[in-house]
Amino acid sequence: MRIEMHPILGEAQWGPKVTLMVDGKAVDAFEGEPIATALLAAGRRVFRHTTKRDEPRGVFCALGRCTDCVMVVDGRPNVRTCVTAARDGMVIETQRGLGHWGTEQILGEKGEQGHA
Amino acid sequence: MNDDLLICRCQEITKAEIEEAIRRNDLRLMREVKRQTRAGMGLCQAKTCGHLVMGILAAESGQAPSEVEPDTSRPPVRAVPVRVLANRVADDDRD
Numbered sequence: 001m002r003i004e005m006h007p008i009l010g011e012a013q014w015g016p017k018v019t020l021m022v023d024g025k026a027v028d029a030f031e032g033e034p035i036a037t038a039l040l041a042a043g044r045r046v047f048r049h050t051t052k053r054d055e056p057r058g059v060f061c062a063l064g065r066c067t068d069c070v071m072v073v074d075g076r077p078n079v080r081t082c083v084t085a086a087r088d089g090m091v092i093e094t095q096r097g098l099g100h101w102g103t104e105q106i107l108g109e110k111g112e113q114g115h116a
Numbered sequence: 117m118n119d120d121l122l123i124c125r126c127q128e129i130t131k132a133e134i135e136e137a138i139r140r141n142d143l144r145l146m147r148e149v150k151r152q153t154r155a156g157m158g159l160c161q162a163k164t165c166g167h168l169v170m171g172i173l174a175a176e177s178g179q180a181p182s183e184v185e186p187d188t189s190r191p192p193v194r195a196v197p198v199r200v201l202a203n204r205v206a207d208d209d210r211d
Contacts, residue, residue: 052128060125060164067159068125078159078195 002041018088027092035081035092036062036069047071047081048095071095075102123172124165126158134169138176146187149173156187159195 004012015031020038029038036059039047046056047069060068064083073079073092077099081092119132137143137152146169149155155169156162162169166187174181 050128055128057125065160066125066164070159 002037018086020086020090020092022092023094029086031087032085035071035073035079035084035086035090037082038086039081046094048099049097051097054097070099072099072102077101123168124153124155124158124162126160126164127154127156129153129155129165131172134172135176138173142177143173144177144179145185146170146173150187161193162187 002012006012014033018029018031020027020029020035022039022042022044027038027042027044029035036047040059045058047058048071049056057068059082060066062069062082064080067078067080069081070078071081071092072095073081073084074090077095119130119135121131123129123131123134134149134153134155138149141148141152143149143152146156146166149169150157150162155165170184170186171181173179174184177184
């Protein structure tokens with residue numbers, strides 16, 4: 001569910017439809033909306049599992065402060081999905097603990113998009 | 117009450133752990149609590165738990181909340197890729 005009509009911000013303005021690959025599955029998104037918005041709209045609540053207790057976590061503050069919603073985005077761990085814009089073809093993975101770096105990031109083949 | 121409540125969500129530190137550390141070591145400063153418990157040392161850098169820890173410390177150590185000395189804030193405020201910092205240095209060198 002997305003807010004289509006906001007009492008203060010007015011009618012929602014959505015970018016073109018794009019597709020995110022989330023844990024190997026295609027998820028619809030609008031370009032430029034927060035990744036977390038697309039995941040919540042697709043019915044997903046768990047974005048990562050914690051380091052010590054392996055507990056599920058998802059959106060908590062939803063404004064980029066608490067870092068509870070971080071996932072591995074295009075091989076980069078600890079990306080705050082609530083303040084990172086969705087782009088077509090983004091590869092997003094559930095983060096386990098501290099996460100891991102994808103090889104493409106270590107080799108530097110991708111740009112700086114998507115980080116804090 | 118709520119002893120098993122997570123105060124520091126990043127490092128998964130409970131209220132009981134923080135209170136116990138303060139009592140056992142007679143802590144009075146925010147940085148002492150941080151170094152004893154790791155509360156506030158996670159990804160969000162105490163943005164979520166900082167004021168909660170300060171409240172617990174004030175109550176446990178008998179200080180007024182306004183008397184508790186805040187921990188030192190150190191930039192960068194967000195996790196920044198080393199590459200970004202390296203590029204900045206390279207730009208400065210060219211000037």
